[in-house]
Amino acid sequence: MVRYILCPANGAFYADHPAELLVFWHTYRSEILLSAALIYTIVRLTAYWRSARTKQSLTPPISPTLKSIEKEEVIPIAVPAEEKAELRDADHLLDVTPIATVPIRPKAGPKRVTGTKTPRPAGSRRKSSEEASAQIQPIIFYYTVTTTTEQTARKLVEKLGADITSHIPQDGRKCLQPLLRDLADLDYDDYFISPPKTHESGLPTQYFYLILTPSYNIDTELSNFLDHLQETHNDFRIDTAPLSPLLGYSVFGFGDREGWPTEEEGFCSQAKEVDKWMARLTGKKRAFPLGMGDVKSDAKERLQEWQTGVVDVLKDLAEGKGLGEGVKGSGDAVESDEEDIAEDSDEEETDETKTKKTTRKPDNTADLEDLGGKSAPLAVDFTTYKNKKTVPPSTEPKEMVPKTSPTYTALTKQGYTIVGSHSGVKICRWTKSALRGRGSCYKFSFYGIRSHLCMETTPALSCSNKCVFCWRHGTNPVGTTWRWKVDPPEEIFKGVKEGHYKKIKMMKGVPGVRAERFAEAMRIRHCALSLVGEPIFYPHINEFTAMLHAERISSFLVCNAQHPDQLAALKPVTQLYVSIDASNKETLRKIDRPLHRDFWERFQRCLDILREKRDRQRTVFRLTLVKGFNIDDEAEEYAGLVERALPGLVEVKGVTYCGTSTSSAAGLTMQNVPFYEEVCAFVEALVGALKRRGLDYGIAAEHAHSCCILIADTKRFKRDDGWHTLIDYEKFFEHLESGKEFGPQDYISEEPNPTWSQWGMGGFNPEDERVDRKGRKKDPDSIKVGGGRVVEIA
């Protein structure tokens, strides 16, 4: 029997046999093919969706950054039980049995997080009012194998708890007793993908992480923890800084210097790693520098310093002060070598950079100290040019650097803190370098000054010269007499200290800053009165130095040999400098471009005053060599100046090119920057010239790193066991406080100068790490030195 089929397209009936099927196929084949493709797609999508759900059960708890994904309902993420996220009471951990052997745990598989990344710039979170008033819950995490770190962590919980819970500021936030967590017992996802979201009290809470960790160069759970931190940061599907809701973090590492003597050899290597990844995951939240202690020597002291710092930070947070301002790049989420490059860009000068500097704008962050500490002058007096005609004449003296003046803006932009109306303070690059264990300035090699304990300041920003090599052209006031309002010395002293400490505090989040050096830096020990301007121009300079001395802060004062009356009236300072920028009148006019007509007479009178003072304090000539201006064949003339003033010490330094238009106009180019071997040759020539005059001076030390060499009077500074140019600062203060007369020989250090500082040795403290512009460790064999050895100088 033949069956008929109704065709839905045309209403006709077709017989149900192969020929009719063929017709049917020809009529409807596109619809059939499309339907088949659709059904196939639906089946595949369903299969894929099901497999995604299965995987999802293994994913970590939801993090705030995945919320948007959840909203889109692309991937439903399982939220773990609330209890899992809740912090357990620390007490039960007291029962933990010490682990005697190193557990080799299986490595966790790669962390699986699905979804899409919601990009949000690190640190862009807005503080909600709830966050601003939330209680603070510190958590102390530790890892241990042989229980040292665990025992310390337990003690720390108690000590920290006692310190912070008793501090309840008015209208501030409550800081809770710290919790203790063993990293080996944790599900990292509960704490290290996002901070805990709930607190057992049910109150809004913000967390602060402290991580105590040993280092192991073998595979332990710590390696898994580090992998987890790294994977979380690198996972493109989640925020690079998912721990940014934390209030802050800090890490302390325990290591063993006996087995791992230096950081390069692995001392505290894993603590450094933890600190690095936490910086990235939290985005600018390093609350205190990484602390490191050697379990066999200084761990206790280092931990104490770190703990004090952490307590201060927690108190600040409780008072609503936040972590404080950070310096550029501080704890940046994109912390990497790049940051080091930026940080170090002014630390080393190579051929390449010297060349670049010829074409680029002056680096405003470089310090005048690098130019030989020359008191800074400039061409234009910005403080007085504004509205000269319209301002009615006033009998009141004006402010030297009013807040509204372009000078103020320019100086603050360069990193100066202006104190009152005529003083300034600035943290120098060597201070930053020393905080990071990368070496102090030449004053450490020559006089034992550690740069992180040194404050660089001036009570008078104005100057009476316009030196060709000054970096500050166009930003400093000039004048031959003091014609401004005078600020009281107490105000200046208080202000500069505050400014200095504030700048030091800004360094606490900078990668590489050593906790112990940071702690030490919070007590100023030395003051370099050589920033810019002319310190002895300030009418109360003696009161100011007395205040320094009263707090046992040493004083190194540099003046420009243009103010003989003030120099004569100056009371003893720890070390008194006079800048000697030329050996004769003509060159001095060309280089210093002094405002005083009788500049040469003033200069010579200053030399005579220095000679008179030489038995009461340490006197120093500071020579800044400018090739083509003041080096060629001038050693003899300089020797004449030394003979006239008989300074105890002569510091010789090559000029650093600053590339300002003023210096270019004066004909100064890169060609005028002497190579280190040229400075060495000059120094040898000068010593020879002095000998010919019967003056027994010798080369006592060098700091090739900053192109600086020290010549010293053999009679005063050389003993049987070698050179003694280091200073016994305590003795200086004792003599000063006794009120009795004393001289420079009374506070010479009994310790001879270290071997590494001597001529031919380079002058770089081997305990510090010497790095290149990219923050990489420098090959010690490439260190430039004087004393006849081949000199490598950039």
Ligand SMILES: Cc1cc2nc3c(=O)[nH]c(=O)nc-3n(C[C@H](O)[C@H](O)[C@H](O)COP(=O)(O)O)c2cc1C
């Ligand atoms: C097998 C082994 C490997 C170690 N590796 C390092 C290392 O690479 N760097 C380091 O500074 N200390 C290293 N140490 C020293 C430990 O970090 C140090 O003893 C620490 O205090 C141990 O802490 P813990 O008792 O809490 O486990 C190692 C110790 C051991 C036993």
Ligand code: SF4
């Ligand atoms: S003396 Fe002090 S201020 Fe000057 S460069 Fe050294 S550390 Fe910096």
